[in-house]
Ligand code: RIB
């Protein structure tokens with residue numbers, strides 16, 4: 685059931701374990717109306733991320749939501765995927781039904797432009813290649829607001845200096861931060877504060893096909909984060925961007941300057957966040973600096989249980 689006034693959103697994603705959970709959270713949140721999904725190459729190749737998005741909607745019984753396959757590579761760089769994180773399929777560890785619906789056969793900039801209307805929030809949770817194409821090809825169709833899972837103030841997960849979504853396509857990220865659009869950045873510094881543990885997975889397992897699917901995803905995702913970072917849980921990065929649109933009290937943001945490094949031997953893809961206003965560069969991003977982790981995880985689990 686939708687809440688009285690639900691916010692329409694479009695998710696641009698590269699499923700990906702946390703992308704899949706973000707889509708399900710959007711479907712389970714009465715404050716939101718998921719209008720469409722566009723897919724981008726990132727965690728896996730475009731064919732796989734697109735197939736995964738269709739499979740998640742098939743599982744959720746929401747094949748009414750249109751899906752458009754976007755960019756199969758970054759604006760200028762070679763694609764770097766993350767099979768070591770998400771597996772060869774991009775959603776390893778979980779069983780999913782075969783998709784029965786096709787994608788919308790359309791240029792992604794046109795697909796997004798036709799669906800952008802006043803009040804809609806674009807929620808990209810992968811590399812920003814599709815958003816850059818939208819700004820370039822359909823400049824008249826600017827979304828009022830973008831809430832992006834990407835970047836970081838101090839963390840790096842693909843290099844010591846950079847977060848994956850920014851690193852895969854820094855030129856695209858640079859275009860988006862320079863666009864002047866109301867942009868929120870949900871970065872690693874806060875997603876790493878809210879870890880989805882085995883206990884959360886057991887809470888969901890057996891609550892139905894969606895809960896079991898999320899638990900299976902978490903089992904796989906947790907193994908990577910335990911082995912790589914010694915974490916006792918997984919950051920469900922992309923779901924935090926969706927949750928922030930549903931409940932803006934969860935994340936604390938700071939309006940400051942963010943620039944993207946695109947020409948560095950060691951720091952390409954770094955989101956240079958002026959956390960302490962050390963420069964006089966103009967503010968352009970609402971950067972996430974803190975999160976109420978317990979309330980975020982409670983919202984995530986209770987919503988997923990309801991599906
Ligand atoms: O760095 C984390 C981000 O990169 C998440 O969006 C994850 O899905 C990957 O795309």
Ligand code: CA
Nearest residue numbers: 700703809810
């Ligand atoms: Ca993602």
